[in-house]
Amino acid sequence: MTNPKWTFGLIGHPVEHSFSPYLHATALEACAFVGEYQLFPAPDEQSLQTQLNQMREGRIHGLNITIPWKESILNYLDQVSDTVKEVGAVNTVYSREGQLIGENTDVPGFKEDILTFLSSHPASQTKQALVLGAGGAARAAAFALCQLGWRVTIAARRISQAQKIQVDFKALKQPLQAIELSASSLAVQLPNLLVNATPVGMAPICDESPWPEGLPLPRNAMVYDLIYNPPMTPLLSTAHVLGLPTKNGAGMLVSQAAASFTLWTGRMPPKDKLVSAMSDALKEYQRRKK
């Protein structure tokens, strides 16, 4: 696939905090492509449609989608992948013969990174995961875990949101449980993998944990936080002090970005370069914050 100048971007609200521009600039350079990755703030559906029209007209070659459009964008696409049909959320749009197609690269991105995490800390035979949050990222994580044979419980502050995922995923082999994200419901859970898929602990409000105050963390859990900025969230910090294995979402971000870039350009960028760009961008963010 040849293209004189690639234009990619991120649609959402807010988008200013995103590290995707660094990752995709690195991918473009590593593949010797000319192009740019822009941020397209879309506070309303009209702005979302404007960017999608730009893509239909060939002025944009690839889009990532973030909060709050991952689910409602389904109404504006021509086709979606089987993964999107099952997960119900889109994070990548690419174009084939004038058709806009929705994909979810958070699923393989999460799966790849969680497998790396699990392989470095051999777990017990039990595969019981507890996912906090019930938005787009929680759907992707829960779906990936079910595919990997985990039994998954989703805890949400609005239990109806977790129950909706339970209904949407009813065709999966592993049945999903839905509970309220509250101290009393979490106290009786015994997961060996805890995943934070809420934004609680994310910059710029990085001093909060999604885990209820005063409730001990599950004793034998590995703890994965989808947040990558800051690299050590209050949840990960508490887990680390207790000696529990921890990992943040930087690896997932890199893997999902590499998968999106490959859909847009047909080329897989070198992941080691993306990992190092991510690490530099985080250091720069921390330096500016001081």
Ligand code: NAP
């Ligand atoms: P989302 O669709 O807005 O969902 C967020 C979920 O968290 C919702 O269930 C929301 O419940 C819940 N939540 C928000 N504030 C909460 C609070 N104070 N207490 C308890 N629950 C709360 O967002 P998302 O796209 O799933 O993203 C979630 C997080 O994952 C973000 O931090 C995002 O940056 C991160 N993420 C990381 C990657 C990666 O590659 N590492 C990829 C995707 C997402 P309500 O609906 O009731 O607010």
